Structures are given as structure tokens and as C-alpha cells.
Amino acid sequence: MRLSELYVHPLKSSRGNALESAAAGPRGLEHDREWLLVSPAGHFITGRTAPSLVRVVVEPGPSGARFTAPGREALAVEHASFKTPHDATVWKDLFSAWHGDAAADAWFTDYLGHPCRLLWLGKESQRAQKGGDGELSFADGYPYLLINRASLNELNAELAEPVTTRHFRANLVVDADFAWEEDEWKRVRVGEVEFEVTTPCSRCIFSTVDPELGARRADGEPMRTLLRTRALPEGICFGVNMRALNSGVVRVGDSVEVVESRFEF
Incomplete structure (x- = not known):
């Protein structure tokens, strides 16, 4: 099993940057989700x-x-322009980030059509990870998201119009032998870095946004099919959330080894 794709999303919800290699640490991949847009109130x-x-x-x-x-x-x-503390809220997490570039605020306000502010996470994050030690970026809840191409292929077999890995905004895409085998993983090693698999990744309407057009699909897919086929106790799930247990570099083509499974066979 190999790592076939690697992405960072420097601004939360921006287009993913496909990489050949990236530095990985407890906070996430370098540059992943280090910028955030918020309302004037910080949401x-x-x-x-x-x-x-x-x-x-x-x-x-x-x-x-x-x-x-x-x-x-x-x-x-420039990072140096972001020197004013500003409250930020990501789901239930309230923490402080950095604000300060009025031109950036105006640029994004004009693009989105409503007032917003651009925040930088900073060299050190003020947000803690869920259920673990260490910092967290502006990611939804965990530093890493992994999906399995075999699972994507099985999902696409159910769809009239296929979706791509970009619909799911993962950091790591692996080519496993079987669909949904990632549900059983507890620890995996990708090249130099070992990861703990924390939870299945629950999905929402964001997966229906076409990454090329920037608009939701009229047919409601892939959520309609996932609702029918992937309703787990944690939600409507595709992929798994992870945290890194050490720092290192991950590279496309790296071997992916399942170190520990949740079930004994």
C-alpha cells in the first residue's frame, strides 16, 4: 500500500495544493490550514x-x-502585518489568532460579497487538539485526514457522475487493497511518520461542492449516497481523522503500513 496523493489547504476551505512531499508534525502538515476567514464577530x-x-x-x-x-x-x-490578537471560533473551540491586514479583509470581502476578516494562526497555535496534547491548526477537529482510493472507487460505482479525491479535502490519499479497510486501522506508518487513527471523519454538505466550479451539485451527491451506505454511529462518514505521533517528512510513493488494527482476526 502506498501514499498516492498529498495535499495541504493553506486557507481553510481553499483549493488543495498537491505536493510531492511535506513536513509532518503534531500540528499537521506544514502550512495546512494556517489561514482562516471569520466574520467580524470571529465566527x-x-x-x-x-x-x-x-x-x-x-x-x-x-x-x-x-x-x-x-x-x-x-x-x-506578510506575516509581520498580522500582529493584533483576534478571537476565532471553529465549531465549539474559541481561541486567539492574529489579524491586521485591512487590504486582505477588503479583498476577501469583495470576493465573497459579505464582510470578513483574514486571520493567521501564527507560528504557535493557541488552539489545543481534541483529546490529546499539542497544538491544532484551523482544521475542523484533528490535524490529519486520510482517505482510501479503494473506498472512493466503491462510492463512485454508485454515482452517475463520479467525484474526486478533492471533494473530500484530505491530506493523505492511500491506495489500499480493499474499500473501507481504513475503518479498522488504529495506527499506521506513512514513510517516516506514525499516525494514530482517532475517529471516522463525519461528512456534511461541503462534500457536495464541486471543487472546480465552486458551487454545490444539484443532485446532492455524494452525500445522498453516503447517507444510504455510510451511516455510522459517528455520522455520515468517509475517511479517517488522525494525529501524528512523531515528526518527519511524508512523500508521495511512501509505503503505508498498518501498525495496529482495531480488531484481531
Whole structure:
């Protein structure tokens, strides 16, 4: 079994950047979900309510980032401009991040059509992981999301119009032998890094957003089919959430080894 695709989403809900390798640590892949859009009150904004965010492309750098979107001139920001503490809320987590670039706020407000502010997570996150030690980025709840291409293939066999790995916004895509075998994993090693599989990843309306068009599919797929085929105690699930147990580099083509399963056979 191999790692076949690797992604970071530098802005929460932006287009995923396909990588050949990435530094992995307890907080997540380097540059993953380190930027966040919020309302003036600090409530997070994602593709669930603003589907056009999936068409924003982010080029992260050591001192800032460059944002592009259809019909807009590029926006460049520097970390040094983000020096004002600002409350941020991601689901039930309330924590502090950094704000400070009025031009960035105006750029995204114009693009989305409603007031918003751009926040930077900072070199150190003020948000703690669920049920574990360490920092967390602006991700929904866990630092890593893995999906299995065999499971995607089985899902697509049920759909009139197939979906891609990009619909599920994973960090790691693996080519396993069997569909849904990721449900049974407890610990996996990808190249240099070992991961604990924490929970199945519950899905929402965001998976119905076409990553190329930035709009929801009229047929409600793949959620309609997942509701019928993947209703688990944790929700309507596809993929698994994980946390890293050590730091290292992961690379496309790395061997993926199941270190421990949840069930003994």
C-alpha cells in the first residue's frame, strides 16, 4: 500500500495544493490550514456557506502568502502585518489568532460579497487538539485526514457522475487493497511518520461542492449516497481523522503500513 496523493489547504476551505512531499508534525502538515476567514464577530467562514472559497489558490511562503481567485488581482500578505490578537471560533473551540491586514479583509470581502476578516494562526497555535496534547491548526477537529482510493472507487460505482479525491479535502490519499479497510486501522506508518487513527471523519454538505466550479451539485451527491451506505454511529462518514505521533517528512510513493488494527482476526 502506498501514499498516492498529498495535499495541504493553506486557507481553510481553499483549493488543495498537491505536493510531492511535506513536513509532518503534531500540528499537521506544514502550512495546512494556517489561514482562516471569520466574520467580524470571529465566527469561522468555510465552503459550507461560501462555496466559492474552494477556487481560492494559496501559495504559502516563509514570511507570508499569496492568494489568487478567479477575476481578482493577486493578494500578497506578510506575516509581520498580522500582529493584533483576534478571537476565532471553529465549531465549539474559541481561541486567539492574529489579524491586521485591512487590504486582505477588503479583498476577501469583495470576493465573497459579505464582510470578513483574514486571520493567521501564527507560528504557535493557541488552539489545543481534541483529546490529546499539542497544538491544532484551523482544521475542523484533528490535524490529519486520510482517505482510501479503494473506498472512493466503491462510492463512485454508485454515482452517475463520479467525484474526486478533492471533494473530500484530505491530506493523505492511500491506495489500499480493499474499500473501507481504513475503518479498522488504529495506527499506521506513512514513510517516516506514525499516525494514530482517532475517529471516522463525519461528512456534511461541503462534500457536495464541486471543487472546480465552486458551487454545490444539484443532485446532492455524494452525500445522498453516503447517507444510504455510510451511516455510522459517528455520522455520515468517509475517511479517517488522525494525529501524528512523531515528526518527519511524508512523500508521495511512501509505503503505508498498518501498525495496529482495531480488531484481531
